[in-house]
Amino acid sequence: MSREFPLERVRNIGIIAHIDAGKTTVTEKILFYTGRTYKVGSVNEGTTVMDFMDQERQRGITIKAAATTCYWHEHRINIIDTPGHVDFTAEVERSLRVLDGGVVVFDGVSGVEAQSETVWRQADRYHVPRICFINKMDRDGADFQRTIGMIQSRLGAKALPIQIPIGSESAFKGAIDLLEGKAWYFTGAHDAEPTITDVTEADQPAYLHARQTLIEKLGELDDEIMEAYLEGEEISIAELKAALRRVTLANRGVPVVCGSALRNTGVQKVLDAVVDYLPSPLDVPPITGIDSKTGAETTRPADDEAPFAALAFKVVTDPFMGRLVYFRVYSGKIEVGNQVMNTTRDKRERIGRLVLMHANHREDITFADTGTIAATLGLKSTFTGDTLCDPSNPVLLESIRFPEPVISIAIEPKTRADQDKMGEALQKLTEEDPTFWVRHDEETGQTIISGMGELHLEVIVSRLVTEFRVGVKVGQPRVAYRETITAPVKVEGRFVRQSGGHGQYGHVNVELEPLPRGKGFEFVEGIKGQAIPRNFIPSIQAGIKEAMENGVLAGYPVVDLKATLYDGSYHEVDSSELAFKMAGSIALKEGVRRGKPVLLEPIMKLEVVTPQEFVGDVIGDINSRRGRVEAMDPQGDTFIIRALIPLSESFGYATSLRSLTQGRATHSLEFYRYQEVSAALAEQIMEKSTGKK
Ligand SMILES: Nc1nc2c(ncn2[C@@H]2O[C@H](COP(=O)(O)OP(=O)(O)OP(=O)(O)O)[C@@H](O)[C@H]2O)c(=O)[nH]1
Numbered sequence: 001m002s003r004e005f006p007l008e009r010v011r012n013i014g015i016i017a018h019i020d021a022g023k024t025t026v027t028e029k030i031l032f033y034t035g036r037t038y039k040v041g042s043v044n045e046g047t048t049v050m051d052f053m054d055q056e057r058q059r060g061i062t063i064k065a066a067a068t069t070c071y072w073h074e075h076r077i078n079i080i081d082t083p084g085h086v087d088f089t090a091e092v093e094r095s096l097r098v099l100d101g102g103v104v105v106f107d108g109v110s111g112v113e114a115q116s117e118t119v120w121r122q123a124d125r126y127h128v129p130r131i132c133f134i135n136k137m138d139r140d141g142a143d144f145q146r147t148i149g150m151i152q153s154r155l156g157a158k159a160l161p162i163q164i165p166i167g168s169e170s171a172f173k174g175a176i177d178l179l180e181g182k183a184w185y186f187t188g189a190h191d192a193e194p195t196i197t198d199v200t201e202a203d204q205p206a207y208l209h210a211r212q213t214l215i216e217k218l219g220e221l222d223d224e225i226m227e228a229y230l231e232g233e234e235i236s237i238a239e240l241k242a243a244l245r246r247v248t249l250a251n252r253g254v255p256v257v258c259g260s261a262l263r264n265t266g267v268q269k270v271l272d273a274v275v276d277y278l279p280s281p282l283d284v285p286p287i288t289g290i291d292s293k294t295g296a297e298t299t300r301p302a303d304d305e306a307p308f309a310a311l312a313f314k315v316v317t318d319p320f321m322g323r324l325v326y327f328r329v330y331s332g333k334i335e336v337g338n339q340v341m342n343t344t345r346d347k348r349e350r351i352g353r354l355v356l357m358h359a360n361h362r363e364d365i366t367f368a369d370t371g372t373i374a375a376t377l378g379l380k381s382t383f384t385g386d387t388l389c390d391p392s393n394p395v396l397l398e399s400i401r402f403p404e405p406v407i408s409i410a411i412e413p414k415t416r417a418d419q420d421k422m423g424e425a426l427q428k429l430t431e432e433d434p435t436f437w438v439r440h441d442e443e444t445g446q447t448i449i450s451g452m453g454e455l456h457l458e459v460i461v462s463r464l465v466t467e468f469r470v471g472v473k474v475g476q477p478r479v480a481y482r483e484t485i486t487a488p489v490k491v492e493g494r495f496v497r498q499s500g501g502h503g504q505y506g507h508v509n510v511e512l513e514p515l516p517r518g519k520g521f522e523f524v525e526g527i528k529g530q531a532i533p534r535n536f537i538p539s540i541q542a543g544i545k546e547a548m549e550n551g552v553l554a555g556y557p558v559v560d561l562k563a564t565l566y567d568g569s570y571h572e573v574d575s576s577e578l579a580f581k582m583a584g585s586i587a588l589k590e591g592v593r594r595g596k597p598v599l600l601e602p603i604m605k606l607e608v609v610t611p612q613e614f615v616g617d618v619i620g621d622i623n624s625r626r627g628r629v630e631a632m633d634p635q636g637d638t639f640i641i642r643a644l645i646p647l648s649e650s651f652g653y654a655t656s657l658r659s660l661t662q663g664r665a666t667h668s669l670e671f672y673r674y675q676e677v678s679a680a681l682a683e684q685i686m687e688k689s690t691g692k693k
């Protein structure tokens with residue numbers, strides 16, 4: 001079967017940005033202009049297609065990434081609209097993992113905000129080529145050039161404006177296309193066609209200057225343009241576009257366009273730029289994975305005829321339909337009824353139904369070919385990050401890594417009936433969200449839920465109540481502290497029992513050393529000779545790991561240490577895996593106790609954008625929360641304050657900032673790193689947590 005859309009005419013893109021930049025508004029307008037919807041959805045009126053969850057519509061923010069497909073100039077564009085709030089970073093992470101290109105949206109007034117920087121770095125990590133859309137050009141204080149400057153200075157990107165705005169703020173009318181040399185005027189009405197005219201006399205100097213600058217900048221990044229430029233040749237529009245495409249695909253530069261999604265200005269030009277400059281599945285390197293038969297690294301080409309390989313990136317439980325597994329096909333093709341191999345879990349699954357997702361609507365399809373982002377119903381054992389592939393050509397693709405939660409609260413069911421429902425609901429929620437963890441505290445009997453921030457947990461609790469109809473009581477937020485050692489130690493772990501008949505014998509010598517922050521756990525097997533038979537070593541490692549789950553100071557997980565097993569002994573008859581596991585655990589506990597243990601607390605990166613008059617109050621408040629101001633930059637009429645602040649001091653920050661600044665400042669909080677807690681404070685924390693336990 002030939003493809004409806006040749007691969008070179010497919011685009012898989014994500015809309016990424018800081019909270020409130022206008023991603024969902026842009027996406028809604030894209031749906032309208034591509035003919036996907038007949039009415040324009042509005043974030044403010046709660047009528048969006050993409051933000052369809054109750055929680056999203058009520059709060060006016062995106063919580064979950066939503067996918068859709070539309071068509072523009074004979075190209076098929078699969079779009080994922082992602083949330084901007086950092087608490088939902090997992091949604092951005094998994095989207096970037098399966099997308100080929102990104103549209104980064106900026107608020108023309110605030111420019112590059114904290115979370116834009118975070119998603120930009122995430123996109124860098126996945127080598128995702130992107131274009132920038134400077135939105136909200138209609139707002140008071142919008143400034144195209146300043147935002148371009150910030151893209152360069154704050155993101156270190158080579159910004160290549162391919163437009164300049166016509167007018168600004170309330171007089172914003174459209175943009176001049178620097179390649180075509182045409183002016184695009186928009187009336188602001190959603191159903192009016194743009195008027196395309198020659199550049200006016202008055203705008204000529206600005207246009208010519210900007211065009212010249214673009215060609216020079218492009219020349220620095222592309223040899224062909226440089227040559228033509230030096231030869232003094234006239235460079236055609238097609239040549240300029242081709243060069244811009246090369247530069248964008250190689251991640252050497254980013255084309256920039258502008259507009260106002262709310263005022264229906266410039267969105268069509270964003271679509272043009274997506275088609276012109278963002279990659280098709282053929283433009284990105286073939287996906288690499290591990291050949292399950294040989295264990296060697298292998299690749300899978302973007303080709304319908306190649307063996308099927310796909311990555312599951314999202315699981316959603318639909319109350320009516322059951323489990324929906326979203327996946328991206330990297331190679332080959334799958335049809336309804338086919339068997340696939342889940343190489344991550346070594347399980348076979350049958351594809352019962354295939355659907356294309358349009359936010360929460362499903363369109364049944366009979367097959368999914370290379371480059372498609374689709375979902376399937378009925379898979380039982382497939383989870384986020386799993387590989388699905390052709391059973392006769394098994395391959396394992398790299399999974400998706402997610403950050404660990406930093407904040408927890410205890411929740412309790414209100415009634416007995418709520419108890420069972422709560423367990424089931426939490427199970428579904430953890431399946432959907434890899435940054436949401438649930439744990440049962442043995443000592444207090446409480447259920448502890450953990451997530452990325454206060455808003456994250458607040459949304460989960462609201463969903464429990466409204467979506468799953470579970471009555472719950474919620475405790476105070478708690479910090480996910482960690483423990484670690486600060487000095488190297490050598491310790492012995494012995495687990496020896498002689499109780500007539502068969503005894504137990506495990507004996508290990510382990511050296512523990514501190515590792516730098518964020519390094520986790522490392523195990524080194526350094527036994528000389530045959531002190532312990534090899535088959536017991538995995539048990540020792542498992543014993544150490546298990547003991548690390550509960551530290552010695554206040555029972556928090558132990559992190560950032562290296563354990564070297566350097567000696568030990570065994571008994572011909574009495575040694576067992578269990579005995580060695582116990583010995584490993586004993587050694588670890590003893591080692592941590594003697595290795596000058598300390599408590600670590602999560603430190604958050606805080607960024608506040610505030611009118612100048614409140615700068616003093618905001619800084620005073622940060623200082624009183626054990627925070628440290630790192631930088632303060634004026635930006636237009638406002639100030640950006642960057643600070644580090646312990647998570648434990650950040651609870652309720654949104655409310656207190658609102659009252660300090662009459663609601664005129666915005667902020668974002670994001671996990672930065674773990675840091676040692678002072679001895680005095682550690683004392684208090686230990687008292688509290690051991691008291692509670
Ligand atoms: N003035 C103006 N407001 C806009 C524009 N685009 C969006 N907005 C408004 O900005 C607010 C946020 O828009 P959204 O589209 O929800 O932003 P978002 O980036 O999707 O936000 P999150 O998904 O929560 O990160 C809404 O009130 C929009 O109406 C624009 O071009 N001009």
Ligand SMILES: [Mg+2]
Nearest residue numbers: 023024061062
């Ligand atoms: Mg949104």
